[in-house]
Amino acid sequence: MHYYSTSNRELKSTLKEAVLRGLAPDRGLYMPSSVPVLDRKTMEGFRNMELPAIAVTLSNALFGSDIPESELTRLTEEAINFDTPLVQVDEGLYALELFHGPTLAFKDVGARFLARLLAYFTRALDEDIHVLVATSGDTGSAVANGFLDVEGIKVHVLYPSGGVTPLQEKQFTTLGSNITALEVNGSFDDCQRLVKECFMDEELGGQMKLTSANSINLARFLPQAFYYFRAWAQLEPGTKAFFSVPSGNYGNMTAGLVAREMGLPVHTFLSVNNLNKVVASYLLTGKYSPRPSIPTIANAMDVGDPSNFDRILDLFDHQHERITRHLHGYSYTDKEIREVIAEVYREKGYLCDPHGATGYRAAQTYRKEHPELTGIFLETAHPAKFIEHVEGVIGTAMELPERLAAFADREKQAVFIQPDYKEFKEYLLNRI
Ligand SMILES: *Cc1c(COP(=O)(O)O)cnc(C)c1O
Numbered sequence: 001m002h003y004y005s006t007s008n009r010e011l012k013s014t015l016k017e018a019v020l021r022g023l024a025p026d027r028g029l030y031m032p033s034s035v036p037v038l039d040r041k042t043m044e045g046f047r048n049m050e051l052p053a054i055a056v057t058l059s060n061a062l063f064g065s066d067i068p069e070s071e072l073t074r075l076t077e078e079a080i081n082f083d084t085p086l087v088q089v090d091e092g093l094y095a096l097e098l099f100h101g102p103t104l105a106f107k108d109v110g111a112r113f114l115a116r117l118l119a120y121f122t123r124a125l126d127e128d129i130h131v132l133v134a135t136s137g138d139t140g141s142a143v144a145n146g147f148l149d150v151e152g153i154k155v156h157v158l159y160p161s162g163g164v165t166p167l168q169e170k171q172f173t174t175l176g177s178n179i180t181a182l183e184v185n186g187s188f189d190d191c192q193r194l195v196k197e198c199f200m201d202e203e204l205g206g207q208m209k210l211t212s213a214n215s216i217n218l219a220r221f222l223p224q225a226f227y228y229f230r231a232w233a234q235l236e237p238g239t240k241a242f243f244s245v246p247s248g249n250y251g252n253m254t255a256g257l258v259a260r261e262m263g264l265p266v267h268t269f270l271s272v273n274n275l276n277k278v279v280a281s282y283l284l285t286g287k288y289s290p291r292p293s294i295p296t297i298a299n300a301m302d303v304g305d306p307s308n309f310d311r312i313l314d315l316f317d318h319q320h321e322r323i324t325r326h327l328h329g330y331s332y333t334d335k336e337i338r339e340v341i342a343e344v345y346r347e348k349g350y351l352c353d354p355h356g357a358t359g360y361r362a363a364q365t366y367r368k369e370h371p372e373l374t375g376i377f378l379e380t381a382h383p384a385k386f387i388e389h390v391e392g393v394i395g396t397a398m399e400l401p402e403r404l405a406a407f408a409d410r411e412k413q414a415v416f417i418q419p420d421y422k423e424f425k426e427y428l429l430n431r432i
Contacts, residue, residue: 020209165385240267267373
């Protein structure tokens with residue numbers, strides 16, 4: 001299969017090139033030139049499978065023409081080694097729990113898959129590959145943990161100083177080995193800009209092999225299509241469902257849209273934002289106006305210029321009218337998010353994290369107008385990851401899952417830098 005650039009559909013690359021480069025040479029994003037459409041029998045087979053088995057089938061369908069089946073199966077099984085159960089929260093309303101991986105967030109799916117695919121493609125190289133990743137929270141921990149000790153790969157995690165929770169910070173600043181954390185004296189957008197500048201810098205590119213582990217890398221966002229199928233497979237046959245997707249960089253949403261292209265029956269998608277509502281505004285007005293991001297308690301959605309938005313435009317040939325047929329926009333303030341967490345906990349006995357809470361509210365709202373549909377909201381992280389917000393809202397102490405508690409005791413190690421490209425480049429050149 002070939003992958004084209006969203007900036008120029010004639011510019012085609014192999015899977016290997018696309019995964020190694022992250023961003024296309026013309027700065028567009030890679031998209032699959034065609035996606036396999038699953039037949040009825042394959043889909044029905046999913047009903048008896050958990051995520052790991054579904055993932056193997058789907059990764060062979062997507063990437064099977066580029067990687068031998070035995071290798072692909074092995075690396076997929078290694079990467080996707082946990083399930084994503086559907087949990088009923090209310091009548092006709094389900095949480096798709098995506099947080100059962102090692103760092104308790106959905107980004108484990110894409111990050112673990114990308115790490116192994118990258119390692120597969122670079123095994124024969126005699127120089128290190130440098131993975132650059134900007135994080136507003138969970139990406140850093142998922143990517144760092146996904147790549148930890150993978151040979152031949154060095155990871156540099158950039159994060160906004162004071163912009164991630166203490167626990168999130170611990171998850172990527174305490175690993176050591178091939179993982180370095182850079183604490184940037186600026187915002188998440190600054191971090192993302194520094195990473196983007198590296199990829200445009202031909203001189204730097206000539207001196208070291210760079211790639212991105214942000215959801216601009218297609219091997220990170222595409223595997224996220226797997227769990228949309230897993231959600232469907234857990235519903236009663238014939239159920240008409242929609243997905244409510246708490247969104248930041250829109251990798252998760254793009255994966256859902258690709259799943260739909262692969263034949264997944266989806267009634268509609270809810271595009272859910274916090275106060276950073278550039279996409280909600282676009283859906284209303286047809287105008288896309290990126291803005292500096294605003295900090296919220298759902299910080300993994302604090303994105304002012306979503307990097308996958310071009311992929312969504314591309315999927316619908318840049319036609320606003322077609323996009324709004326499939327995507328409905330919602331956005332919530334921190335106050336509303338807190339209300340949802342408290343209400344759902346009190347009335348349904350289910351504890352949402354701040355991101356999932358936005359998805360819940362949008363799904364509940366949409367379902368009021370469409371009671372015949374079943375709503376699935378993506379629970380993108382374990383609530384304990386945001387313990388400092390959640391505990392205050394529910395008024396009860398929470399116990400930290402062991403996997404998280406283990407990080408809290410370790411010592412932070414980070415390189416402090418200004419949001420200055422020259423300084424960042426110098427740091428990188430010193431790491432060759
Ligand atoms: C990254 C993240 C999101 C946003 O996902 P995108 O794919 O960037 O839209 C939502 N919730 C949590 C917990 C996240 O970590």
